[in-house]
Amino acid sequence: MNKSIRRVGMAMLVMVFLLLANATYVQVIKADEYRNDSRNQRTLLDEYSRPRGMILDSSGNVKIASAKATEDRYKYLRTYADGPTYAPVTGFYSMNYGSTGLERSQNTILNGTDDRLFVRRLSDLVTGRNPAGGNVQTTIDAKVQSALYHTLADRGYTGAAVAIKPSTGEVLGMVSTPSFDPSPFASHLTKDQTQAWQKDSTDKTQPMLNRALRDPLPPGSTFKLIDAAAALGSGKFNPDSKLTAESKITLPGTSTTLENYGGSHCGSGGDQVTMTEALARSCNTAFASLAGAVGKDALSAQAKKFGVGEKQDVSGISATQSTLGDIPSNAALYQTGIGQRDVQFTPLQSAEITAAIANKGVRMQPQLVKKILGSDLTSISDYDPQELGEATSPDVAAQIIGMMKQSEKMSHLSDGVTDKFDVASKTGTAEHGINSKATVPYGWYTAMAPANNPQIAVSVMVSNGSPYGQSTVGAKLGGPVGHAAIKAYLGGG
Numbered sequence: 001m002n003k004s005i006r007r008v009g010m011a012m013l014v015m016v017f018l019l020l021a022n023a024t025y026v027q028v029i030k031a032d033e034y035r036n037d038s039r040n041q042r043t044l045l046d047e048y049s050r051p052r053g054m055i056l057d058s059s060g061n062v063k064i065a066s067a068k069a070t071e072d073r074y075k076y077l078r079t080y081a082d083g084p085t086y087a088p089v090t091g092f093y094s095m096n097y098g099s100t101g102l103e104r105s106q107n108t109i110l111n112g113t114d115d116r117l118f119v120r121r122l123s124d125l126v127t128g129r130n131p132a133g134g135n136v137q138t139t140i141d142a143k144v145q146s147a148l149y150h151t152l153a154d155r156g157y158t159g160a161a162v163a164i165k166p167s168t169g170e171v172l173g174m175v176s177t178p179s180f181d182p183s184p185f186a187s188h189l190t191k192d193q194t195q196a197w198q199k200d201s202t203d204k205t206q207p208m209l210n211r212a213l214r215d216p217l218p219p220g221s222t223f224k225l226i227d228a229a230a231a232l233g234s235g236k237f238n239p240d241s242k243l244t245a246e247s248k249i250t251l252p253g254t255s256t257t258l259e260n261y262g263g264s265h266c267g268s269g270g271d272q273v274t275m276t277e278a279l280a281r282s283c284n285t286a287f288a289s290l291a292g293a294v295g296k297d298a299l300s301a302q303a304k305k306f307g308v309g310e311k312q313d314v315s316g317i318s319a320t321q322s323t324l325g326d327i328p329s330n331a332a333l334y335q336t337g338i339g340q341r342d343v344q345f346t347p348l349q350s351a352e353i354t355a356a357i358a359n360k361g362v363r364m365q366p367q368l369v370k371k372i373l374g375s376d377l378t379s380i381s382d383y384d385p386q387e388l389g390e391a392t393s394p395d396v397a398a399q400i401i402g403m404m405k406q407s408e409k410m411s412h413l414s415d416g417v418t419d420k421f422d423v424a425s426k427t428g429t430a431e432h433g434i435n436s437k438a439t440v441p442y443g444w445y446t447a448m449a450p451a452n453n454p455q456i457a458v459s460v461m462v463s464n465g466s467p468y469g470q471s472t473v474g475a476k477l478g479g480p481v482g483h484a485a486i487k488a489y490l491g492g493g
Contacts, residue, residue: 159176213317222446247263401448
């Protein structure tokens, strides 16, 4: 063999090696990326050739999202029974815009490619049955979800609410208003998807923002539950400990004053008031001073035990971190102690705090998925409750609940829910804006019921739409929403 033939042979061997290497790279290393690329029409046609799995409520009887057969090239269309009500839970599913919510986090189950469905896929192949996606049974209670959504939406509020089962962390309801309809995003017509995207993504009211998980705002006086937990947990305070009742105080090291709502004196008279009455009346001067007495480190440590500052997600749906912000001085500590300055909570965070207190101080991982079901609705896997640690002791939690019962009575909500279901709550009215005194405040309400054995914890935030102007308080805005959820869950209609 002469030299030229050897060179040609070597060149051919190199090219064969490169071809094999390229084939391996494309078919093995890059396979998942190409398979999941939204431009891959083969993948789309394959996925739409079988019905996408259902998203169900906790009972398994309400089809939140399902699929129906069509006559076009994409054989099945994604449908939503009550789109705006459940949009923060389901998200949307779109050829052009991808997916969000459970449609995204549970996608491999719903499209049938998850390894947990392997036996079913193999059975379909052998028996010749048409393949189908698996189903997701959520923790959502349809009555609670409807009560939360419609009570917010019917009043024209911009806000959100989260309800949790304290003992397990199951999310019973998660709503955001204004909301959007995921149905147009699932259309097989590009123009319908584009119109929906242009309409909802540019709307100044931000209907596509999941405020329950991704809109942290100052929580106002609901933060006083953390103050109380830190103070009671230190052993230096009890519910009868005396705090200042002054109508206003001067922040340490400044000439700036901090006052109670409306500049009122705390309590019926005297220079001091018990912690229980101060919480019930939501006295800023008392709890700002209490935060100062507890100290920055203890207050920050207590907030951390409740999950403040942690990265959070709910069954794969990410949530914005809540935060205390910086506390560079004692003056800042006083402001932080009443849920102002740089404190930012999501409704999820607020609900978690209340749920932990309701659960004898133990935090549970919030979860939206109850069961994974096969295409024939047989159970494949259950999700077990997961403890995240002790936020406070059972004794401290019980003391706080007792104080919250008095707070609920001071809310003066006259719908009969408090008496019927023994509600314990805390309200919050959070100032914001450059000129906070001329800006309508945010309204918060967080509660549990029944107080002696809590089955539901709910937190409500209303950021816009208040008809009360500067007279806005959390009880007026969030109270009826929280009560509606409690009634729906505990059997009051």
